[in-house]
Amino acid sequence: MCDQTFMAATFGPCDSCGKTGPLMNIYIKNEPVNYCSFCVEVMAYRGLQKGETLETLRQESDTLKKKLEEERGKLNDVELHQVAEKIEVVGALSIKTRRVLKGHGNKVLCMDWCKDKRRLVSSSQDGKVIVWDGFTLNKENGVSLPCTWVMACAYAPSGCAVALGDGLDNKCSVIPLSLDKNENLATKKKSVAMHTNYVSGCTFTSSDMQILTSSGDGSCALWDVESGQLLQSFHGHTADVLSLDLSPSETGNTFVSGGCDKKSCVWDMRSGQNIQTFENHESDINCVKYYPSGDAFASASDDATCRLYDLRADREVAIYQKDSIIFGASSVDFSLSGRLLFAGYNDYSINVWDVLKVTRVSILFGHENRISRVCVSPDGTALCSASWDHTLRIWA
Amino acid sequence: MSGKMCSSSNSVVQAQKLVDQLRVEANMERIKISLTAADLVKYCQDHRRSDPLLTGIAASSNPYKDKKSCVLL
Secondary structure, eight states, X not given: OOHHHHTTSEEEEOTTTOOEEEEEEEEETTEEEEEEHHHHHHHHHHHSOTTOOHHHHHXXXXXXXXXXXXXXXXXXXXXXXXXXXXXXXXOOOOOOEEEEEEOOSSOEEEEEEOTTSSEEEEEETTSEEEEEETTTOOEEEEEEOSOSOEEEEEEOTTSSEEEEEESSSOEEEEEEOOSOTTSOXXXXXXXXXXXXXXXXXXXXXXXXXXXXXXXXXXXXXXEETTTOOEEEEEEOOSSOEEEEEEOOSSSOOEEEEEETTSOEEEEETTTOOEEEEEOOOSSOEEEEEEOTTSSEEEEEETTSOEEEEETXXXXXXXXXXXXXXXXXXXXXXXXXXXXXXXXXXXXXOEEEEETTTTEEEEEEOOOSSOEEEEEEOTTSSOEEEEETTSEEEEEO | OOOOXXXXXXXXXXXXXXXXXXXXXXXXXXXXXXXXHHHHHHHHHHTSTTOHHHHOXXXXXXXXXXXXSOOOO
């Protein structure tokens, strides 16, 4: 719960006492209710067990936090790079720019690959969303939207639709793609998700039927595309959520989110429960991405570091940083085997890290402004980067 | 926006939620890093050959790399 985000969002009669005033939107057992702040405190005091007071709760939370630290510390018997000492070093990489995608009139904010490994969708601050063929540079579809802040875009698993997250009207919409170039796709836009602040990230789950969104209002949510119904909401972040990623493992029903509260959280999609939380970064987390096996995830932050977290050990296991890197990292993605970590930075470069040995392997130069997103293609043959310099680049 | 939570310790509801959340997290089953890191290394090694960006694939089979001769479609 975050006072700053929810404060005075609603004004009206309290659900409990009936008095008109500014209301707090809180969730009791996942049901949204609007109580005035007095009734919230009264309800909370009634809910306390006998003998509990605010002070005892605070003490308990402090002892629990210390216990968590101890438990996590016990597992730190060896460092990741020590375990990786025996394996061979990554050879010289021959990755170069192979394609430059020009066509956007303003900063490219987001991109996503299609499962067919050649098409990709990109969204820009000029309100345009373009579907490209990565091999031929052909622009297959283009949609012009009235808003100018499409911060997130995602390709549907079937390849037949794209989801767009809006920064101005706070919605996430789905647009079905058509083969007919002349069709005005903007008219077929269907609003699915509604948040109370900008939508920072969106992704389809295993099918075209559900989308997961993250928002500046501090929450993440799971929606049914057909009906637009909210299936599950995830509360726990105390500031804007900037990124989310779905677990790649088939049995996993989890996703990870990261935000401006410097925390990254792992969630159970069915129950809405926050399973694990990590608080190591020193600034906003801009991007989170799962390791290909689903047992770990990486995060990129404004503190100029990227970090790897092991989910089964429940702790941070590696920090990818250098004294010479002082600009924030905006986006990360793993190569297919998980050995390489591509990270885009605000100093216009992409650093390639050896995930296991925790060293930098290479730097990719070419963009003329900040990198907003890096994404490896589904078959691992190429890396696509989107930048504020109005272009996208495909590296292979 | 990265404002600090000014009232996180004032409100009873929030303190209660925090305690409940911490209880859940503290009871989690954890595995030593020596084991989990070994698994991460194993995954990388197993999939090393099928990672085009890591090992590099021949220009003829990589659609993005320039081919030496023309391909008639």
